[in-house]
Amino acid sequence: MKEISLSLIGFGNVGTGVAEVLLNKHQYFKEKYNLEIKVVSITDSTATIWDPNGINLKEALETKESFGSLKFWGNEYEVYELGAYEVVEEIDSDVVVDVTNDKNATKWHLKALKNGKSVVTSNKPPVVFSYRELLRVSSEKDVPYLFEATVMAGTPIIHLLRSALLADSIERIWGVLNGTTTFILNAVEEGMSFEEALKKAQELGIAERDPSNDIKGIDAGYKGVILHNITFYPFDFKKAYIEGIEGISEEKIRENFKKGSVTRLVALVEDGKVEIKPRELPMDSPLAVKGTSNVALIESDLLGELVIRGAGAGIKETASGVVSDIIRASLKTKYL
Template sequence: MKEVSLSLIGFGNVGKGVAEVILNKNQYFKEKYGLDIKVVSITDSTATIWDPEGIDLKEALEIKRSFGSLKFWGSEYDIYDLKPPDVVEEVESDVIVDVTNDKNAADWHLKALNNGKAVVTSNKPPVVFRYRELLETAYKKNVPYLFEATVMAGTPIISLLRNALFADSVERIWGVLNGTTTFILNCMEEGMSFEEALKKAQELGIAERDPSNDIGGIDAGYKGVILHNIAFHPFDFKKASIEGIERISEKEIQENIKKGTVTRLVTLVENGKVEVRPIKLPTNHPLAVKGTSNVALIESDLLGELVIKGAGAGVKETASGVVSDIIRASLETKHL
């Protein structure tokens, strides 16, 4: 049995989802992969809980749900005022798991890699803005740097592009990569105004309190750059052409429906190009998804068209991508 210790940084919805998967499927991971995964530290925005023997995840989840913060934990565990860079430096763990929205996380990702620790993340900005540096450091230190959940949640487009299409040259990728905008456009197709659709998405937790990154196309642009980084070479986000859905009117949506078309926020990725813009599509087009589903159409020289579709949002769906990467990192890391 291979023992693997994790530092879980971020204990919001996705962090709690990751903890639940590890808690509920621990025996399954032991039997299928020979991995005994234990979480030795958990960090939220207020505190870090740390126990080298492993934290009781059931209790951690109960504390978080009851009190909203790890700082209210009782005397069973010591409570530390450790920020992510401190956790990386001071806590002995094999894998750093970043499920935060920290835009500066690349700095402590690099510190972890340089310390010989694998890094698994769902946090997009490090992979968008510091991709080359992170991958080169991971290669030099011979430790994994994995980020499946940054695009399409747990739907494994990253693994597909990195590990499955060795013989193919990718020519372009078309994708509907932001579930929030698809949900809003769906609601508008059903007769809602943009404001009503956005409010509904926020009430259901599909849209953030500040939805600007989603409706402005920034999130889809981030994901397009990540796909470009993998399929071609590192891409400068400033060179991406991005248009959101803010200017689309209810009248335009209804007229499209009468013509048998729908509008989706589509990301196009080609060698040297990332574009995000609303596009009219026939209702039977592979990209004309509904709800919060994501879809990508990959065009390559040998396979032709390959469509990958799945959940692009959701706690358990994102946790699926994160935990899959944890397992992959654990199996790949030789010194564990």
């Protein structure tokens, strides 16, 4: 039995989702992979709990649900005021998992890699802005740097592009990669106003309180750049063309819908090009998804067209991508 220790940084929706999967499927992972995954530290925005012998995830989840913060858990575990960099520096673990929105996380991702720790993340900015450096250090130290959940949640497009299409030259990727904008545009087509659709998305937890990254196309731009990074070469985010959905006419969206087409925020990724903009699509297009679904159409020289579609958001869906990468990292392979 291989035992792996884990530092989980971020204990919001995705972090608790990851903890639930690790708790509920603990025996499954032991039986299928001969793998014992032990969480030795958990960090939220207020505190870090740390136990080298392994944290009781059931109790951690109950504490978070009851009190909203790990700082109130002072009976069984020592509660520390450690930030992410200090966790990486001071706590002995094999894998560091980042499920935060920390835009400055590159610093502690690099620290973890330099210390010989694998890194698994759902946090997009480090992969967008520091991909070359992170991959260089990962290669030098021979430890995995994995980020499946940064694009299409748990739908395995990253794994597909990095490890499954090894004989193919990718010509381009078309994608609808932001579930929030798809939900809003879909709702407008069905009669809601833009404001009503956004409010509903926020009530359902699909849109953030500040939805500007989604509405302005920034999130889709991040994802387009990540796909370019792994398919072609590191791309400068400043060179991406990004046009969001905030300026689209509701009347035009509904008019197109009546004529048999839908409007979606579409990413186009080609060698040297990342373009994000709303496009009118036939209803039978593979890109004409509804709800919060994500889809990518990959064009390659040998296979032709390949469509991969799945959930682009959701707690358990994102946790699927994160935990899959934890298993890959634990088995010490970059591309399992």
